[in-house]
Structure formats: C-alpha cells, structure tokens
Amino acid sequence: MDFALSPELIALRDRTRQFIVEKIIPLEGDPRETPHGPTDVFRQELIGLAKTAGLLTPHASKRYGGLGLSHVEKAVVFEEAGYSRLGPTAMNIHAPDEGNIHLMEQVATPEQQLRWLVPQIEGKLRSCFAMTEPAPGAGSDPSMMLTTAVRDGADYLINGLKWFITGADGADYVIIMARTEDGQATMFLSDMDAPGIAIERNMDSLDQCFVGGHSVLRLTNVRVPQDCILGELGKGFRYAQVRLAPARLTHCMRWLGQARRAHDIALAYAQKRQAFGQRLGDHEGIGFMLADNDMDLQTSRLHIFQTAWLLDQGERCNYESSRAKVICSEAEWRVVDRCVQIMGGQGVTGETAIMRIFTDMRGFRIYDGPSEVHRWSMARKLLDQKV
Template structure:
C-alpha cells in the first residue's frame, strides 16, 4: 500500500481514529510526573490501561489472532503504533512497546512449544515483562555485537553464564531476559529468569528518558546456571536472530516515535496560534511559519520511509538496508521536529509544565539506541560503494 491507499482505506481510517481516541481519553489522562524514573508506578498505570485497550479491541497489534493479537500487517501496524506513540503510556497500554514487542516476536519465531507456553503466552497477556540483554560495558558489545564478552559454557545438565550487561531497557521488574552470550559454537540466545540466583540486577541507570518501561538496568551474571531448554533457537545463531530482531524493532521504534514528535508539533502549533507578542500572534510571523513547515516536511518524509519499510516487510522482502536508512533519517528528523517545537514554545517548551521538553528528551537517545547513526551511515556507505549496489537509490 502507498500513502494515498493508506489514507483512503476505510478500515485503517477507522482503526486510526479508535487508537487516537483511546490514547487521548485514557492514556494521556493517566500521564503523571510520578511515573518518571519509577518503573513500579509506570507498571501500575499500564496494568490499569491494558484491560481498557482489550475492551476497545486494540491489544497486541503485532501478534497473530491465534495468540490473542490483532493480526495486523506492518503497514497496518504503522498506523496503530504512530497513534499509540502520542503518549508514553500508549504503546505499553496496547502491549506493543519495546522490549516486550520484539521479544514476543522472537519467542514466536524461535521459541519451542514449552518456551511459548511458559514465556510468550503470559508476556502477551501482560502478566509480566521481559528484557533483552545484549549491550555490555566497554570493551564489550555495543553497536558492534561481535565484541560480545559475556560467556556461556556447557556444564553437566546445561550452561553456566558469566558476564555483565548494562543499559538493558526493561530490566527493572522483568520476569526474564533474553541474553546474548558467546559459546564455543558462536553467540547464542538464552532465556534467563530474574529469579535465577545467578541473575543480579546491580542498579537502575538514571538516563535521559525517565519514562522507559522497566527503566535501564545493569545486570551481572555470576555462576548463572540454566538448563539446556533455556537456549532460544539454535546454539550459535544468536547474532543471526539478533539481526532478524533488530530490523523490525528499529522500524517499530520509528513508528511509535513519529507519534511522539507529532504530539510535540501539535502542542507547539496550538501555542503559536494563541500566544501574542508585539501585537501579533506568533503564528503570523514568517519565521514561525517556516519552522512549522519544516516540521511537516520532516514528518512526511519519515512516514514515507516507514511506509516503504512496512510494505516491503509485508511482502516478505529483507529490509536490512531500508531499515538502517530509515533509522538514521527518522531518528534525526524527529529530534529536529521536537527541537523546533520546544523553541516555538519558548520558556514553556523548556519546562515540564508541557510535555514537549519530555518528548525532546525521549527522542534524543534514539540516535544511539538500536545502533548509533554513525555506525549505520558507515555500514550503508560501504554497502553502497560496492559494485552494482545502491544505484537505484
């Protein structure tokens, strides 16, 4: 589907309106500064919102109907996730927030029947949360997963995991982690429950985005024994699975954060249409008009990037290149939108009396998360410099 088809599709227009109404009426109404750096309070708010989302038929847009989801394709999800993303509570309320959303997809693709029963079903039901543990302190894995230092070695009856992970989103209060560790056969994914005595949450890391579900944790794995059935997928294929996970995860992040930037712009437009200075409304100033126009240009380009990726994924086409390009452009463009919105609102845009300053803070780390933009640019450049590559772009 192209953008015109999406905007004219009656079912998608109706679905978009339902998500927007839910977010406006329920999620935004529950937003509170008490949720900042408070994963328990945030979890409590989401627990109240999720039954309402179910009642409205808006729960689990990313999951098949057989698993209790809405069974939406990627183009359809782009509409839902953008609208849900207008509130920091929206994606979690619909249970389509990271890291649980990509973890569900990983369990659906690589999980055994027993793993799906034990972890996927209750995760989808919102009974508990999870995290994905890959990033490590220097000199360990970050943007380069090949630098993985966490090790898992075979022992009688299972595996012993040793290592340290940090900036693990969702770690505070998570029931389990999908852990990437090096083995003799190669990087491998393990399901490790947080109740395991070898799983030690060292601290919650205070970060620029205080409303991340489950915060960002530092975890130590010390004498962490797991049985053989803790392996997720095949031994030695962890990096392959991680790449399969990251491509759609990046696109999903873009979808949600387009909604956040849109909200910042909506608030700024309301402000400049009402605020008067030197005898005129700010909206009558050409410089203000130009800033608003630039925001709409960026948002439109972001949607086209994401719709292209979504249509390709629906068609079963690999989006390794397209998702990287989208991640670079969208992460930078959305920050520009929020930055302009904050500037347009003056002192109010710098304060926590309006959500714009918070949205600006939420958008900044996206240029780091899921691979720094500099890494993506370098990788894309090398790829496009190969013979017969990138000539149609």
C-alpha cells in the same frame, strides 16, 4: 505500493486515536510515573484499559489473541499509540517487549511460547533483552561480546556483565546473548529470578518513559537448561537481525507519534499567541519552523511506510531499516527541538508535554544503533555494490 488505507485500518486508527486521547493522555503526570518509567501497578492499570478497549498487544498473531497486524498496519496504529508517552506501555507495544514478542513468535519452540510468550501477550509478563556490555565488551560492535555460556552437563553456565538493559528491573524473563565455547553467539532464555542474575543498579538517563528504566545486569553462573536455548546454537547474531530490523522501525513509528504531538502543541500555541502585533505563527521565523516540521513528519512517515511495506513482502530490510532509523530519529528530533524553540519558556518547563518528549526522544538517535554506525554500515554496502 498502494498508500490507501483500508476501511478496517482507518477504523482501527481512529479507535486507537480516541483511546489515547480519552483514556491515556489524562493519566500523564500520574505520580506513579517514576524516573525509571511507570510503576508495575500503574502499568497493570494501563494494560487493563487497553484490554477493555480491545487494543492490547495488537501486533501479536491472532492465534495468541492479538490483531495480527502487518508491518504497514503497525505503522499506522503505533504512530497513534505513540501520541502519548504512556500509549505504548498501555497497548503492550513498548520496547523491548514489542521486539521480543516478535522474536519469540518467529523463533521460540511451542513450549517456550507457552511458558513466556502467551502470558506476555496477555500483558501478564514483561521481558528484557541482554546484549550490550560495558567496555571492552559488546556495544555498537556485537562481535566484541564477552559474556560466555559454557556447557555443564546438559546445561549451560552463563557469566558476564550487561548494561543499558532496558526494562530489566521488574522483568519476568530475559533473552541473554552469550558466546559458547566455539565462539559463536547464542540466545538463551531465563526467568529473571534465576540464581545468579542480579541487577546491580538502575542507570540515570534522559528518558523516563521505559518501564523498568535501564539497568546494569550481572550474570554469575546462571544455569540455563538446553531446552531454554532460543532457536539454534550459534545463530544468535542472525536472530538479532530478525528482531532488530523490525524493532528499529517500530521505534520510528512510536516516536513519530510523539513528534506529531509536540508539533500539534506548538502549532496551537503559534495560532493563538500574540507577539509584536500579530500571531506568533505569522512571523516568518516561526512559520518556517512549522513548515519544516510538517516536511520532517511526512518524510519520516513515508520512509516508515516504504520499509514496512518491504518487510511485508518478505524482504530482510537490514539496509532499509538502517536508512529509515537514521532519517526518522534525526527528523523527528528536529521537529521536537523546533517545538521547544517555538514554545519559548513553556518548551523548557513541564507546562506542556513537550519538555518530556524532548528528554525522552534524545536517546532515539542512539538506541538500536547510533546514527553514525548505521551510516557506516550503509556506506560499506554501497561501496560493495558492483559499478
């Protein structure tokens, strides 16, 4: 693996960094940031800024107007976008849309892509991904899925209850995971305004950075035509891996940017703040935290790069993406937690961006699989290896 960045990628990285610093960070704290993410009007304003800068949906293929970034290139650009909590929304690389765009490019039919994918890449549509269910339904164990899709003529009728559905409020279309009568999981596409789809409530959460927040979604006899099956019948879990392995990694990339932002703020404070006759950072306890931050940031970056490189070689990377997700989510969380400690009172107030980064990031150790589930999955694969 060659860690050298091409001149073109360096230029794109620097252009993204400048865009985030000059255009996006000044908008943090806008009253249109709600407890359930930026409003749609605010989102459209942010999207317009990225479009003007030539940075809208850069991970999409060139044939659809994106930059066709490789996974390694995404690692560089997404980290820069994540430096502001609004950056991923502006550049249309936020979850769940980023993962859904990747999945739709890989699996959807040309007709489905024209209907949903193309306007989504243009920033005109948002999407959500409906898989998680309340107990006793599917959570970390997708095999417990209770949502059903029953054949009715040429259509399917879908019934079930989903929750923690990120971005559902205000989304234009949804990818629904449901079980058909043979017990196999299948993905279905539907407009969110279809009869039978109802958002029961938005859930309060620590994070406030995802557009549309997290919702409880009830599906009652939602009629989905056969031509709105995403991919093939019975291959829903396989397609979920097509989506989840890269999506786990892009979470790591974006949150790395936020962790780096917190570290930069704390480092600047430690360089200037005086305590007990010297700079705060000259005290060993603070200096060690800054050094640990640097090590955690670089460890995360290297795991992201290596897994991204393997994905670019065509590897599935289910194991590697689990490993990277656990390491990055925990290391990046440690960085932000230390930054709160370094900042003292300012770390637990809105005087800097760190408090919001802290509350937004805590869920990262749970999203796309809790650390414990990934460790368990990795352990099973290790134990199944031939000695």
